[in-house]
Amino acid sequence: MSEYSFDAMIASLRSAMRQFPDIRTGKNIQYEVMDAASGAFSVFFTQCPSFLSHQNLMQERYGLSNAKTLFGMNAIPSDNQIRNLLDHVPPSSLASVFQDCFQALQKKHHLDIFHVEIEAKKKHLLIALDGTQYFQSDTIHCTQCSKKVKDGKEFSSHTVVTPTVVAPGVNKVISLMPEYITPQDGDKKQDCELKASKRWLKQYRSDYQAWGVTILGDDLYAHEPFAREVLASEMNFIFVCKPESHKTVYEWVKGITKEKVEDRFDGKSHQIYTYKYTEGVPLKDAKDSLCVNFVEVTVTDRKTGKQIYHNAFVTNHPLTGETLPTIIDCGRARWKIENENNNTLKRQGYNLEHNFGHGKKYLASLLATMNILAFLFHTCLEFMNEKYQWLREVSGARKRLFESIRVLLIYIPATDFDHFLTFMTESLKHPRPIETLKFPV
Numbered sequence: 078m079s080e081y082s083f084d085a086m087i088a089s090l091r092s093a094m095r096q097f098p099d100i101r102t103g104k105n106i107q108y109e110v111m112d113a114a115s116g117a118f119s120v121f122f123t124q125c126p127s128f129l130s131h132q133n134l135m136q137e138r139y140g141l142s143n144a145k146t147l148f149g150m151n152a153i154p155s156d157n158q159i160r161n162l163l164d165h166v167p168p169s170s171l172a173s174v175f176q177d178c179f180q181a182l183q184k185k186h187h188l189d190i191f192h193v194e195i196e197a198k199k200k201h202l203l204i205a206l207d208g209t210q211y212f213q214s215d216t217i218h219c220t221q222c223s224k225k226v227k228d229g230k231e232f233s234s235h236t237v238v239t240p241t242v243v244a245p246g247v248n249k250v251i252s253l254m255p256e257y258i259t260p261q262d263g264d265k266k267q268d269c270e271l272k273a274s275k276r277w278l279k280q281y282r283s284d285y286q287a288w289g290v291t292i293l294g295d296d297l298y299a300h301e302p303f304a305r306e307v308l309a310s311e312m313n314f315i316f317v318c319k320p321e322s323h324k325t326v327y328e329w330v331k332g333i334t335k336e337k338v339e340d341r342f343d344g345k346s347h348q349i350y351t352y353k354y355t356e357g358v359p360l361k362d363a364k365d366s367l368c369v370n371f372v373e374v375t376v377t378d379r380k381t382g383k384q385i386y387h388n389a390f391v392t393n394h395p396l397t398g399e400t401l402p403t404i405i406d407c408g409r410a411r412w413k414i415e416n417e418n419n420n421t422l423k424r425q426g427y428n429l430e431h432n433f434g435h436g437k438k439y440l441a442s443l444l445a446t447m448n449i450l451a452f453l454f455h456t457c458l459e460f461m462n463e464k465y466q467w468l469r470e471v472s473g474a475r476k477r478l479f480e481s482i483r484v485l486l487i488y489i490p491a492t493d494f495d496h497f498l499t500f501m502t503e504s505l506k507h508p509r510p511i512e513t514l515k516f517p518v
Contacts, residue, residue, distance in 0.1 A: 082461070082462075082495070083454075083458065083462070083493075083494040083495065084493065084494070084495075085181070086174075086177075086178065086181075086454050086457060087147075087148065087149065089173070089174050089177040089178070090115075090118065090171075090174050090450075091111065091115065091149055092173070093170060093171055093173050093174050094110070094111050094114040094115065094170075095111065096170060097110045097111070097114055097163075097166045097170055098110075098165055098166060099162070100165050101162075107152075107154075108152055108154040108158055108162065109151065109152070110162050110163070110166075111149075111150075111151075112150045112151055112152050112153070112154055113154050113158060113159040113162035113163055114162075114163060114166070115144075115148045115149055115150045116129050116144065116148075116150060116153060116154060116159050117159050117163060117443075117444060117447055118148065118447045118450070118451065119144060119147070119148045119150070120433075121427065121444075121447050121448045121450075121451035122148075122451045122454060122455075123479070123482060123483060123486060124426045124427065124451075124479045124482075124483065125479075125482075125483040125486070126433075128144075128483075128486065129144060129153050129156075131486070131487045132144035132145075132153060132486075133153050135487075135488075135490055136153070139490050141490055142490060143486050143490060143491055143497075146490065146491055146492055146493060147491065147493070147494055147497070156434070159434075160434040160436055160440055163436075163439075163440055163443055163444075164436035164437055164438050164439060164440040165438055165439060166439055166443050167439050167442075167443070168255070168257060168439060168442045168443045168445070168446040169254075170443075171254070171443075171446050171447070171450060172254045172281075174450060175252070175253055175254040175450065175453065176254070176284055178251075178453050178454070178457055179251065179253065179284075181457065181461075182251065182457065182460060185460070185461065187460040187461075188202070188242075188251075190244065190247055191203070191242055191243075191244040191247060191251070192244075193244055193245065193291075193403065193406075193407055194403065195291065195313075195394055195400060195403050195404060195407065196394065196395065196400060197399070199289060200289060201288075201289045201290065201291045201313065201407075202242060202285065202288040202289060202290050202291070203242065203243050203244055203290075203291050203293055203407055203410060204240055204241065204242055204243075204253065204285065204290050204291070204292055204293065205240070205241050205242075205243050205292075205293040205294070205410070205411050205413065205414035206238055206239075206240055206274050206277070206292060206293070206294050206298065206414070207238065207239060207241075207294070207295065207411075207414045207415060207419065208236050208237065208238045208239075208258065208270035208273070208274075209236065209237060209239060209415075209419040209423075209429075210234055210235065210236045210430075211235055211236070211237060211423075211429045211430050211445055212233075212234060212235040212430065212432060212435070212441060213232055213233070213234040213235075214232065214233055214234075214432075215230055215231065215232050215233070217233065217432070217435050218233035218435075219233075219435055219436055219437050219438060219440070219441060220260070220437065220438055221235070221257070221259040221260070221438065221439065221441065221442060222234060222235060222259075222260075223235070223236065223258060223259070223260070223267060223268065224267075235257070235258075235441050235442065235445070236257070236258040236270070237255045237256070237257050237258065237442070237445060238255060238256045238257075238258065238270060238273045238274050238277060239252065239255050239414065239418055239419055239422075239449065240252075240253040240254070240255065240256070240277060240281075241253065241413070241414040241418045243293070243410045243411070243413040243414060243417075244410060245406040245407060245409070245410045246406075248417070249417075249456060249459065249460075250413055250414070250417045250418050250456070251453070251456060252418060252449050252450075252452055252453045252456070253281070254277075254281060254446075255445070255446060255449055256273045256274065256276055256277035256280075257273065257442045257445075258270060258272075258273045259442070270297060271297065271298070271300060271302075271303050274294075274298070274303065275303065275306050278292075278306055278307065278310050278312075279306075279310075282310040282311070282312065285312075286310065286311050286312065289313075290312040290313070291312065291313040291314065291315055291394070291407065292307050292312055292313070292314045292315075293314075293315055293316070293407065293408065293410065293411040293414075294314070294316045294317070294411065295316070295317045295411065296316070296317045296318060296319045296322055296323075298314070298316045298317075299316035299317065299318045299322075299323060299360070299391050301360045301361050301366065301367050304316070304360065304367055304369070304391075304393075305367055308393065313392070313393050313394055314391075314392060314393055315390050315391075315392045315394070315404060315407055315408045315411075316390060316391050316392070317388060317389070317390060317408070317411070318371065318389045318390055318391045319389070320389075323360070323391075325359060325360070325361055325362045325366075326358055326359075326360065326369075326371060326391065329358045329359060330353075330355055330358060330371050330373075333355050334353040334354055334355045334371075334373070335353070335354055335355060336351065336352065336353050336354075337351075337352045337354070337398055337401060338350070338351050338352075339352075339402070340379060341402070346378060346379070346380065347378075347379040347380070348376050348377065348378060348379060348385060349376070349377045349378075349379050350374060350375075350376055350402070350405070351374065351375045351376075351377070352372055352373070352374050352401050352405070353372070353373045353374075354370070354371060354372040354373070354396045354401060355370070355371055355396075356370040356371075356395070356396055357370070358370070358371045358391070360391065369391040369392065369393060370391065370392050370393065370394065370395065370396045371389065371390075371391055372389065372390055372392070372396055372401060372404060372405065373387075373388070373389040373390075374386070374387070374388060374389070374405050375387045386409075388408070388409070390404070390405070390408040392404060392408075418452075421452065421475075422448065422449065422452060425475050425476060426475060426476045426479055427448050427451070427452055428448075429445060429448055429449075433448075455475075462495075462498065464495070464498040464499060464501070464502045465498055467502060468498065468501055468502060468505075471505065481501070482501075485497070485500075485501065
């Protein structure tokens with residue numbers, strides 16, 4: 078992605094889409110797979126389920142549509158045609174687009190705010206891992222579904238691990254290529270979040286190793302085989318460590334922890350941080366166990382003495398009086414993958430849990446990947462496009478901005494996305510009587 082713009086992002090997307098497989102064998106091929114793929118993505122980008130039907134009407138009225146000018150579509154397939162054409166496309170087909178966005182952010186130094194100096198003169202990039210379920214049904218299923226039985230009834234479900242770049246004090250996150258929890262060929266055991274995360278590490282670690290990555294995860298990830306996989310990937314880790322699931326760790330640290338207390342001011346009130354920490358603790362009860370460093374933190378309000386936060390982490394980073402505060406801040410930043418990534422995808426207009434189409438093979442996971450990619454495109458626009466930044470600021474909630482975009486795209490054919498944003502910003506900054514407005518055509 079040489080140029081950092083919406084057109085460049087779409088160019089990267091369409092480059093990946095050109096490689097999508099087309100399993101049709103007949104001569105009666107009315108629609109291209111490219112049009113189906115672009116059509117599906119346009120729905121997620123605009124957050125408008127009816128976007129394509131509106132553009133069909135616009136095409137009839139004006140002889141052009143935003144489906145063509147913004148997303149490069151030559152023809153607009155129906156919803157069913159889109160689902161049928163895309164069912165055999167694995168979600169990994171879009172991995173290059175995620176990487177192009179990441180590299181573009183890096184080239185423009187927008188990743189700089191995510192760098193964290195955990196150890197002196199060593200900057201790290203925090204990648205949080207977490208699984209989230211986005212589909213469950215007792216009637217609909219496909220070959221990629223996971224199965225579980227509850228109260229005598231079998232359910233099919235889809236779950237995805239959503240790697241996300243996070244940083245303490247940064248209100249944005251960067252979505253990376255997801256990894257799906259699906260039945261694996263030749264494996265008789267059910268797939269799980271840890272296995273999917275291991276696959277992600279093996280597949281994509283070379284893309285991020287140079288960044289001095291520290292992997293963040295909840296208590297599930299404080300698992301010796303996974304921790305060793307992270308270290309083998311030349312990465313670091315900070316994982317939540319709970320007493321009920323890590324009894325060996327808590328038995329070892331009894332009576333040997335050092336303590337440090339500090340007063341920290343968060344801009345509103347003073348908080349007392351009490352750290353208890355030690356190094357070289359075995360992660361499990363075995364002679365060859367991986368040894369980790371353990372830190373427990375309790376945060377209380379200095380004025381009231383009320384406990385605000387308590388947690389414990391294991392890490393391979395050295396624990397010193399200087400590194401403790403940053404390690405704790407990084408460990409606490411893990412929650413951003415839940416609140417600012419997964420919950421945004423589910424509740425802020427992206428509707429990740431909605432069944433946009435299930436299919437028989439890859440459709441559900443491909444559409445979920447497009448949805449996450451649309452969120453990444455929006456994040457990139459927040460970094461790169463001043464007009465989009467301004468519109469986000471004046472609109473307040475993300476949903477409010479996209480309500481305006483949906484309505485305007487129904488009635489106004491735009492020559493390109495920047496032209497469309499110009500119309501929106503100028504209309505808000507310099508409102509005029511409607512009879513004097515010149516709509517972009």
